[in-house]
Amino acid sequence: xxxxxxxxxxxxxxYFVKAFEEEEIIPLSHKDINxxxxxxxxxxxxxxxxxxxxxxxxxxxxxxxxxxxxxxxTNALGTKHIAIACSILDIPLIYISTDYVFSGEKNSPYTExxxxxxxxxxxxxxxxxxIFTKEFCRKYFIIRTSYVFGEYGNNALTxxxxxxxxxxxMYFTNYHYASCTYAxxxxxxxxxxxxxxxxGTYHIVNKGVITRYDFxxxxxxxxxxxxxxxxxxxxxxxxxxxxxxxxSVLENYILKLYNMDDLPYxxxxxxxxxxxxx
Numbered sequence: 001x002x003x004x005x006x007x008x009x010x011x012x013x014x015y016f017v018k019a020f021e022e023e024e025i026i027p028l029s030h031k032d033i034n035x036x037x038x039x040x041x042x043x044x045x046x047x048x049x050x051x052x053x054x055x056x057x058x059x060x061x062x063x064x065x066x067x068x069x070x071x072x073x074t075n076a077l078g079t080k081h082i083a084i085a086c087s088i089l090d091i092p093l094i095y096i097s098t099d100y101v102f103s104g105e106k107n108s109p110y111t112e113x114x115x116x117x118x119x120x121x122x123x124x125x126x127x128x129x130x131i132f133t134k135e136f137c138r139k140y141f142i143i144r145t146s147y148v149f150g151e152y153g154n155n156a157l158t159x160x161x162x163x164x165x166x167x168x169x170m171y172f173t174n175y176h177y178a179s180c181t182y183a184x185x186x187x188x189x190x191x192x193x194x195x196x197x198x199x200g201t202y203h204i205v206n207k208g209v210i211t212r213y214d215f216x217x218x219x220x221x222x223x224x225x226x227x228x229x230x231x232x233x234x235x236x237x238x239x240x241x242x243x244x245x246x247x248s249v250l251e252n253y254i255l256k257l258y259n260m261d262d263l264p265y266x267x268x269x270x271x272x273x274x275x276x277x278x
Contacts, residue, residue, distance in 0.1 A: 040085070057075050061100065078129075101123050105246075112202065
């Protein structure tokens with residue numbers, strides 16, 4: 001099977017390349033293809049993949065807020081181009097979305113049946129990608145996940161790990177509640193779904209609820225570092241271009257209904273990921 005992976009050199013893309021290494025991989029980075037361009041459709045068709053995994057995106061909410069045109073072109077129109085190509089080829093598309101499609105006003109875990117209502121440009125552009133995926137693709141998996149961490153590339157875990165080693169002060173909010181997800185668990189479950197025809201929208205996160213501050217403290221605890229350089233950001237001192245949902249915890253509800261929710265608690269996966277770093 002020929003598996004095309006966008007953002008293949010990015011943090012999450014690296015995990016997908018490794019997870020599907022027994023297949024014929026078409027790893028594409030931004031230098032290989034600019035998904036913003038409408039020519040993307042013909043380029044993808046010419047490569048004749050059997051499956052497309054699409055994690056490529058502008059992932060920074062603040063960057064999206066400051067550069068909305070680029071966010072809409074990459075996250076929304078880029079996904080539209082890929083979805084159209086999948087429709088023409090009649091192949092499945094796996095689109096990686098986010099918990100930020102929700103407003104955070106629910107105060108209990110969001111399921112796949114809750115209506116999205118994003119409050120920032122990042123969430124709105126990723127939701128537009130979901131809509132384009134549904135509009136053009138007959139076969140799709142929309143995967144919503146949250147605060148993905150791992151031992152490869154640039155992500156929250158590697159940033160915290162390096163900061164602790166260097167003795168830097170690090171600042172994290174302690175009032176935005178969310179899920180978190182080990183990239184290894186995410187790609188394992190995505191691969192499992194890809195071998196089925198259970199198309200649709202899925203939440204895939206590890207069990208447990210965190211704030212960014214809690215997560216950083218847990219990393220320090222597992223590594224035996226002091227937490228004194230991990231500093232709480234209060235609502236009064238928090239300044240960022242993009243508004244964040246105060247509660248964006250996800251529940252793997254459809255996986256649960258299918259008896260497929262074997263995602264462990266995040267602490268277990270965090271220990272595993274840290275053991276691969278050390």
